[in-house]
């Protein structure tokens with residue numbers, strides 16, 4: 001159920017367990033997880049390695065079905081991937097044989113949108129992420145940060161109500177990462193999308209999130225769920241509130257990771 005282009009979607013997980021089974025081994029990645037995300041929130045999930053963060057994103061994206069429980073977006077059950085949910089991974093995963101514009105247009109194919117409209121929409125998204133002037137280049141001609149911007153434009157092209165981001169800036173150098181964080185926050189403010197963002201960086205979580213969720217070690221459970229009242233405009237890492245929240249999140253992550 002695609003949301004209107006100017007609003008985000010609500011996400012609800014009820015009593016979700018996800019078990020991977022292979023060669024007789026079972027791994028419970030998530031166990032009876034309840035989570036409600038309101039339209040327009042910027043939620044960041046942090047937690048120990050292997051606690052089920054990517055699994056959570058995969059369930060909402062529709063890449064996996066929960067073993068038990070339900071996953072809904074705007075009240076409709078998730079039954080597979082769809083244009084109402086955009087996904088950005090750690091690696092940009094752009095198609096090397098397509099231009100930057102072709103990559104962004106790709107997600108709009110087969111949706112009854114005319115070629116001219118697809119092109120116009122893709123160009124508008126590239127403009128939004130500052131890449132309009134490199135639309136004709138191939139991905140390998142872009143820097144890592146530019147490639148990730150193109151991946152964000154591709155995810156945004158169908159105007160999804162939810163943007164799911166799995167450590168999207170982890171592979172970037174520190175300066176580019178800082179810049180991308182600022183740009184993402186501006187994009188979120190301007191578009192009103194719901195964002196669910198996974199990271200290992202507590203600093204990144206505090207900088208970006210309006211709400212920060214800490215998962216326990218596997219199977220992931222919510223051990224801290226904290227609204228951030230640091231002003232949305234101009235977050236200042238030197239502000240005492242920033243340091244206080246960072247310390248609280250860091251303590252929760254450390255105790256979540258402890259055996």
Ligand SMILES: Nc1ncnc2c1ncn2[C@@H]1O[C@H](COP(=O)(O)OP(=O)(O)OP(=O)(O)O)[C@@H](O)[C@H]1O
Nearest residue numbers: 020022027029048049050051052053054055056218
């Ligand atoms: N396809 C799969 N088959 C079997 N086990 C899997 C599969 N995908 C993930 N797992 C296991 O499920 C658990 C949760 O994995 P997941 O990738 O969701 O964790 P994560 O919190 O995102 O980890 P990281 O922070 O290291 O990226 C891990 O123990 C992982 O080994």
